[in-house]
Amino acid sequence: MSAYDDLMAFQRETEALGEVAGRLGWDQETVMPLGAAEQRADEIAALEGVLHARRVDPRIGEWLEAAKPEGEVAAAQLRHIRRVYERTARVPARLAAELARVTSVSQGQWARARATDDFAAFAPVLENVVALKREEADCLAAGGDPYDALLDDFEPGATAANLSEMFGALRPRLVALRDAALASPVQPAALEGEFPETGQLEISRRLAIAFGYDFTRGRIDKAVHPFSSGSGNDVRITTRTAPLDPFNCFYSTVHEVGHAAYEQGVDPAYALTPLGRGVSMGVHESQSRIYENQLGRSQAFTGWLHSQMSDVFGDLDLGAGAFYGAVNRLHRGFIRTESDEVQYNLHVLLRFDLERQLIAGSLAVGDLEEAWNARFEADFGYPVERASQGVLQDVHWSVGLFGYFPTYTLGNVYAGCLYRALREAVPDLEADLSQGETAAATGWLREHLQRHGGLYPPRETVERACGFAPNEEPLLDYLEEKFGAIYGL
């Protein structure tokens, strides 16, 4: 066995154990008995301990030094392994353990503060998390930019400077589009009615099938928050239902199917290796978003969805044309996850700017709520009334996820680029979608992007698929055209 083979054999076991950890998370959110929570925390801690020990195993350093990779695939494998090994080694064991300890309880503290709209109660906890993350960022940055070092965990190669430029170009046009749409005399109606759970789950299933989700290598369950979990041949998704809001269920499902399709679509030759999953959060989000929005919320596809809903629930109060408006209507609101295609990115840009200041130390946690509320009113035009609608709405910061939020909007930008290329590659796209048929579109995405897994760096992965340097123009053009038409702008 060569050093490369030894390293890959070791890595395969680590990847397999990582899959096991992912499955524990799935189990916890879907089927675990409530009384098992404490024991489960011990189980996860034990498994994370094993994984951490493997990630810093000094043999990895020796194998990396001795390995002579042959070809593009082997070089990419080593690049991933080296990256994780060096990053993990930079964080002292004491700090890693302290971060794990603090963030294992801070989520519960956040949930309690959110339930009582009490940011002051949560601020000391968050201060502690931010201080630890700043310390971690300094270790990881090794003299570079600390925020970039955190961002690199989710989007290797991205920098705050590049994202700022891109987001800076997005913000004014999104704000203008939002203002124009909400001020327009044309206002799409909302879909009224109650839609029982069994019918919603039936349509969820039809949507998953329509988007090519492979049920022989996955399953759909209910959970409080929709998510996708696992890679390769065991990629499970969840959805949720609310009787008055069927679109939440349907588009959560399509979104998670997008994530799952990426994982299910990676070349099986990469199974249980670092190449065997989506390459970054941003590229992952590009898949979930293009499935959900550019394809799933298109006029053509909503026509098909309208027929499916009529089939399951009986006549709707809107015809297919108005139904398209109902699916896409902008509305006043405070919550990122309940937002629409236009305003969603404004939610993200706000968080990106604030979290950079937190990590840079130019914004104190004590001033965060005020800063949030001021920025929100500037971008959305109305004030935040409660912390649970504002600074306390997302779990991310409570568990130390800094550098994660921007990948949502980066994913939307990538989705915009991919959609531009996809429309050229699949001229019959609209005719397909109007029949609930996505095979040509999803097949193109699998062939040009998903199958590569981690073979190329994230941005290169998207560039190779769409054929041009990714930028924000296609997304903005798409949004302005789509919502211009819906709102008669």
Place this chain on the structure above:
Amino acid sequence: MSAYDDLMAFQRETEALGEVAGRLGWDQETVMPLGAAEQRADEIAALEGVLHARRVDPRIGEWLEAAKPEGEVAAAQLRHIRRVYERTARVPARLAAELARVTSVSQGQWARARATDDFAAFAPVLENVVALKREEADCLAAGGDPYDALLDDFEPGATAANLSEMFGALRPRLVALRDAALASPVQPAALEGEFPETGQLEISRRLAIAFGYDFTRGRIDKAVHPFSSGSGNDVRITTRTAPLDPFNCFYSTVHEVGHAAYEQGVDPAYALTPLGRGVSMGVHESQSRIYENQLGRSQAFTGWLHSQMSDVFGDLDLGAGAFYGAVNRLHRGFIRTESDEVQYNLHVLLRFDLERQLIAGSLAVGDLEEAWNARFEADFGYPVERASQGVLQDVHWSVGLFGYFPTYTLGNVYAGCLYRALREAVPDLEADLSQGETAAATGWLREHLQRHGGLYPPRETVERACGFAPNEEPLLDYLEEKFGAIYGL
């Protein structure tokens, strides 16, 4: 930290990882997508590799040497840890790996051979398994009896000599009872009818509640084979349904609830330690059997079950009296798991005698089918017609489980002893059971046996609960009295 504390901290992590492995098994049998099977094998192998490395970690030897246990509990913990450490160390890594490799594929080979009734196709595989198990037994026995060394994995302290004496006393009285019952002019009728799955699952749930199963720390799912899995606060069971055979579902459920109640009933202070689960397979089976048979198939409890079935399915074709006979009737059959209280043990005794000869080398695998068929006809009175009804019916040997079968009958013997003590301790038992009320009985079992987990050796665990040296008389007396009454003997 003392050496004992260090050892226990290490052990807790190992136990937690063992729970994770158990959960993977549950997942595989209940919810896993079919296409994930191969990937799952890699995940399980990686986790088993971690567990094996921990079990032979040389630090355990150092801690064991330095530890100064204080009190009964600490001494018992060390006894368990030392036992596993020494046993694991006795088997060379090469042999352990080869056994794992061979038995990971032999189950599939067995299943294929069973499907085509082709023992000859399976014989070479089984020969390989037997050869490896004999080699392992020699390593484990360290000069003692090889079969006892294997038995010790499932029933520490038991020996083939002791079991042979006990089983030798059982066999003639069971054969005589079986003959007399099947020759009697009094023959209970079978329950006729079709019983839809939803109703069976509803009654399953009522039965689990009636027997005190804690749903906040467990759940019931469907699976091909009923089983119980996990310990402490996450103990899950499965059941199955067949429309024409509702008792299979109901008594599988009660049986697994018995196993689960033992795990759920162990003193929480022992959680994630070697004391925190059932002490042996035999004692475990005593709990599942006393729940299923002595309590669940009693005349009093079947009266309540009759009312539940009438409630869910409408009027039955049998009244409560005849229903008791239908639940307990003996029938001709070949399959151990479909057998009744009397004949079940004859199935086990047959396997016990044959597997001892296989391990001793006095029976060749090539002669096994003939030996099986001859013994079956001697004990049951009619010939085996197909290998799938005979030597190929059980999975155990294919995966190397030698020394496991006798614990089934040992469990029945222990259940007989416990039931004798329980009847004295709970004078109102029959009145309770006739109302579907088991709290006094199951509370007595929890208090006198289940809560101790692994604190005492298996046989001592039972003796402390029943107050006398366990022996086969109470079981035989119970069976002869019960079936004598049913069959008018």
